[in-house]
Amino acid sequence: xxxxxxxxxxxxxxxxxxxxxxxxxxxxxxxxxxxxxxxxxxxxxxxxxxxxxxxxxxxxxxxxxxxxxxxxxxxxxxxxxxxxxxxxxxxxxxxxxxxxxxxxxxxxxxxxxxxxxxxxxxxxxxxxxxxxxxxxxxxxxxxxxxxxxxxxxxxxxxxxxxxxxxxxxxxxxxxxxxxxxxxxxxxxxxxxxxxxxxxxxxxxxxxxxxxxxxxxxxxxxxxxxxxxxxxxxxxxxxxxxxxxxx
Amino acid sequence: xxxxxxxxxxxxxxxxxxxxxxxxxxxxxxxxxxxxxxxxxxxxxxxxxxxxxxxxxxxxxxxxxxxxxxxxxxxxxxxxxxxxxxxxxxxxxxxxxxxxxxxxxxxxxxxxxxxxxxxxxxxx
Numbered sequence: 001x002x003x004x005x006x007x008x009x010x011x012x013x014x015x016x017x018x019x020x021x022x023x024x025x026x027x028x029x030x031x032x033x034x035x036x037x038x039x040x041x042x043x044x045x046x047x048x049x050x051x052x053x054x055x056x057x058x059x060x061x062x063x064x065x066x067x068x069x070x071x072x073x074x075x076x077x078x079x080x081x082x083x084x085x086x087x088x089x090x091x092x093x094x095x096x097x098x099x100x101x102x103x104x105x106x107x108x109x110x111x112x113x114x115x116x117x118x119x120x121x122x123x124x125x126x127x128x129x130x131x132x133x134x135x136x137x138x139x140x141x142x143x144x145x146x147x148x149x150x151x152x153x154x155x156x157x158x159x160x161x162x163x164x165x166x167x168x169x170x171x172x173x174x175x176x177x178x179x180x181x182x183x184x185x186x187x188x189x190x191x192x193x194x195x196x197x198x199x200x201x202x203x204x205x206x207x208x209x210x211x212x213x214x215x216x217x218x219x220x221x222x223x224x225x226x227x228x229x230x231x232x233x234x235x236x237x238x239x240x241x242x243x244x245x246x
Numbered sequence: 247x248x249x250x251x252x253x254x255x256x257x258x259x260x261x262x263x264x265x266x267x268x269x270x271x272x273x274x275x276x277x278x279x280x281x282x283x284x285x286x287x288x289x290x291x292x293x294x295x296x297x298x299x300x301x302x303x304x305x306x307x308x309x310x311x312x313x314x315x316x317x318x319x320x321x322x323x324x325x326x327x328x329x330x331x332x333x334x335x336x337x338x339x340x341x342x343x344x345x346x347x348x349x350x351x352x353x354x355x356x357x358x359x360x361x362x363x364x365x366x367x368x369x370x
Contacts, residue, residue, distance in 0.1 A: 055353070058341065059342055062341055062342050063342070065269055066265065066266075066269065066343075066344040069265055069268065069269050069344075079268070080264050080265070080268050083268045084264075084267065084268065084271065087271060087276035087277065087278050087284060087286075088276075088277070088278065090255075090257050090274065090275055090276060090277035092274045092275050093255030093256060093257065094255065094256040094257065094258060094312045094313060095255065095256070096256065096312065096335075107334065107335060109313065112255075114255055131272070134269070134272055135272050135273060137269075138269045138270055138272055138273030139274065141270075141273065142258065142273045142274075142275060145258075145313070145339055145341070146258070146313065148339060149312070149313040150337075152337050152338075152355055153334040153335060153337045155355065156332065156333075156337075
């Protein structure tokens, strides 16, 4: 695996610079993403704590609301059918707002009153007080549930985003950075190889030159022994001329 | 569907026994739109799981509903459908009913929370 999985790039100085820049970019991105993941995680845990808390509160509130329903039934008889038949328009509606955590938009629900009470006249004959209490209880239950719903939505959204961010962090840490590292190592080894080749070539040329000179010297010495002095003979290629202009 | 409710004011939907529905309707969340579709479902003794399932899916498909509240006993009946519902909106809330206390270990969201907390605890 090592040395195999790398970017297809020609090993050159330019490519090396490019890779170095990419490595720096990847490391920076990794750091930033990690920070983002941490921020999200923090928020996530906070929300989780709140959800569990709210769920327990919800249990109590619902119990109380159910109890007040029983009370209302006791005083005003069976009102179930009347209520179920007379539904028209919702009085409590939900508005969505956006909250922003580290670049992630979380929907936040908010309940608001829209229009009048449909059941204004319910319980007019008897049990009006109980009914009013019942309505109030259920309205507070609705408020609590809306709050819980926004927590839960944030929870689901954050969960998704955290998964994605962690996946990216891991991908950069375990795939992208090692790949760039390997590419860099490959480029460096290739460049070293080239350098060694170059060095060897130079050495070889020097050797050849030395050999040639030794040969020439030997020839000169031989000629000298034969009585021909070639030492002072000017080479035609050597421009031994001083400035002869003046 | 009136235009106004379509654009900003979203609704809450209830699936539950008669008492739960009546309570929330008195709280003022009930609405019947022009197609005579209500945003609540009263589950009777002889309502089958398939009917609840179908109703739940209908509520999920409606885009004017932001929150679906469902009694936990009925949520249990269609647990697979709820577990499959992963989108943030509409949000599914499991609420206790009069006869049955709330059991947080069964809640889909809290189950997911448990599943998430463990691997994150293991991380690093």
